[in-house]
Amino acid sequence: MVTPTDSEPEGTRPPPARRRPGxxxxxxxxxxxxxxxxxxxxxxxxxxxxxxxxxxxxxxxxxxxxxxxxxxxxxxxxxxxxSDDDWQPPDTGSLEGDLAALNQEIQTAMAAQPPIMAALIAASFRSEKAADAQQRLWEDRYARCEIVVSRAVRRGDIPPRTDARRLLIAATAPLYHQLVLLRTPHDPQLPGHAARTAVLAAAAGAFAEPEPPSADDT
Amino acid sequence: MVTPTDSEPEGTRPPPARRRPGxxxxxxxxxxxxxxxxxxxxxxxxxxxxxxxxxxxxxxxxxxxxxxxxxxxxxxxxxxxxSDDDWQPPDTGSLEGDLAALNQEIQTAMAAQPPIMAALIAASFRSEKAADAQQRLWEDRYARCEIVVSRAVRRGDIPPRTDARRLLIAATAPLYHQLVLLRTPHDPQLPGHAARTAVLAAAAGAFAEPEPPSADDT
CATH class of the missing domain: 1.10.10.60 (Homeodomain-like)
Structure with missing residues (x-):
């Protein structure tokens, strides 16, 4: 979800006539x-x-x-x-599948060698600039993931007016808590468990926003 | 849940006759x-x-x-x-109440001034010794909290064979993720929301362990 690669791929040959600005x-x-x-x-x-x-x-x-x-x-x-990439969240056909695949990406990135993502998170405790940028990156990723929730609402898997951000944080927080803070041993079931927990809670209305005070429907 | 105070309170007057060893x-x-x-x-x-x-x-x-x-x-x-204290988790009479009160303690401790708990967590990214001790402390706290889950099972609020640790991590992880990593603005609803989410998931069987392969009950 985070591991950064080059943001501006350059062609192997420079463009012949006009020079690209920048x-x-x-x-x-x-x-x-x-x-x-x-x-x-x-x-x-x-x-x-x-x-x-x-x-x-x-x-x-x-x-x-x-x-x-x-x-x-x-x-x-x-x-x-x-953030300058075209990353999109998984689209597996089910909310639980999407969240499990997303969590799998997080777990894989956190375990990667060299541990770039883990080192960047650790660095955010050392540098305010890095902390601000880490927050911007998470904001970008969570915003892109909201489509996972809206697809599930459209399929009728979870209630309309589900708060996408709260659902996404609930689904991913156990990963970050265990991998970054608790540093628990690798658990291959963690991505799926956390996804399933969030889906069951969502289906039970845990992330449903209150009805707006409107009069146009009963 | 974590903010440490003195572990060995000493009487204001020394004991008159024998000296306490240590x-x-x-x-x-x-x-x-x-x-x-x-x-x-x-x-x-x-x-x-x-x-x-x-x-x-x-x-x-x-x-x-x-x-x-x-x-x-x-x-x-x-x-x-x-860890050398007699801290016990809240006992409010309901699982959701206990978890919400626990989350409130975490949120209050993380927002305390001076920010001892936040500084200790940050320090665990700088020192392996501190990181190991931080893990021991979390392990101690989660172990003490397991009674919250067993009380709820006894009351019949959640299924028997609920995995206490997974439930407790699901209930508290959004707090740590948002307060420590995402650094989202203060949200007074966060402790209650995270508690309610975990309870709904638990009631739906999210943390139920599989039945043991025994033959003594149908």
């Missing part, structure tokens, strides 16, 4: 953010320095300092770049 | 851990140093270094000391 800027950003991810994956936050990122990226350190300011700025840009 | 050791621990909490609340992890703790506690720095080793050791001991 082409060099975008290329530098790609090089630098790739280096941040690699350094973070290898050394974690404590080993991440502006100079190591500059050296690894091949971009002049003056440019790195001028454009990103500090390590927090680099991390924030990695997180912001992760 | 009395001085316990007193030094109280002084040092009080100083850790105060420094952590005021300055966070980054401002926490062995020397500042020694100075504030009035305990010789050699003693602090010898007994706690480093800042991670101090934090781990604060977290371990938090």
């Amino acid at each position: 082409g060099r800027t975008a290329r530098i950003r790609t090089q630098v953010l790739d280096a941040v991810r690699a350094e973070l994956g290898e050394h974690g936050y404590d080993g991440l320095t502006m100079d190591a990122v500059a050296a690894r990226s091949g971009v002049h350190r003056t440019t790195v300092y001028r454009r990103w300011g500090d390590v927090g700025g680099l991390l924030a840009d990695v997180l912001d770049a992760a | 009395g001085r050791t316990a007193r030094i621990r109280t002084q040092v851990l009080d100083a850790v909490r105060a420094e952590l609340g005021e300055h966070g992890y980054d401002g926490l140093t062995m020397d500042a703790v020694a100075a504030r506690s009035g305990v010789h720095r050699t003693t602090v270094y010898r007994r706690w080793g480093d800042v991670g050791g101090l934090l781990a001991d604060v977290l371990d000391a938090a």
Whole structure:
């Protein structure tokens, strides 16, 4: 759900006639953010320095300092770049299937080696800039996932006026709580269990918003 | 649920005749851990140093270094000391009431000033010793909360063979996810909503363990 890849893929050959505005800027950003991810994956936050990122990226350190300011700025840009993709939530045909697949993505990303996602979350406790960017990324992901809930409402699986955000947080929170905070041992059933719990609660009306005070239907 | 206070209350007058073994050791621990909490609340992890703790506690720095080793050791001991209490989960007469009251405790502790609990959780991303101690504390708290679930089973509110730990994690995870990771604005309905969601899911069998393969009942 989060693991960031390059946001601006560049063609292998430059366009022949007109130069893309920002082409060099975008290329530098790609090089630098790739280096941040690699350094973070290898050394974690404590080993991440502006100079190591500059050296690894091949971009002049003056440019790195001028454009990103500090390590927090680099991390924030990695997180912001992760939203520049076309990620969509799973579409399996059922709410429980979609949520289980989503949770599986989260569990897989959190267990990935190198642990980029885990390192980014940990870094958000060190840098306000990274924390703000991490929140923006989660906001982006939860917003994109709302379609999972509206599809379930349309299918009649859960009540109309279900609060999509509360349902999505209930479905995913046990993953984050256990993987990030409690650090429980790997449990292959966790994604499915958390999905099923949220679906049963949703079907029982746990996330139903109160009826609006209107008079046009009984 | 977590905010630690002194673990070894000492009488205002020393016992007249026999000396309690470990009395001085316990007193030094109280002084040092009080100083850790105060420094952590005021300055966070980054401002926490062995020397500042020694100075504030009035305990010789050699003693602090010898007994706690480093800042991670101090934090781990604060977290371990938090388990040396007689905390019991709320007993309101209903599962939803108990879980809502528990969640309210968590929300209040996370919003407390100075933010000791939030700082300890953040510190667990910096120090392995603190992370291990934080896990021990959570394990202690979840274990103590299991009685909330067994009372509900006895009352017939939820199915027998409900997995207490999974229910408790489902009930509390949205609090931790929103307060620690997503850092969403304060929502007074959050404790109750998360409690109600877990209860509805539990009543629908979300946390029911499979029947054991026995032959003594149909």
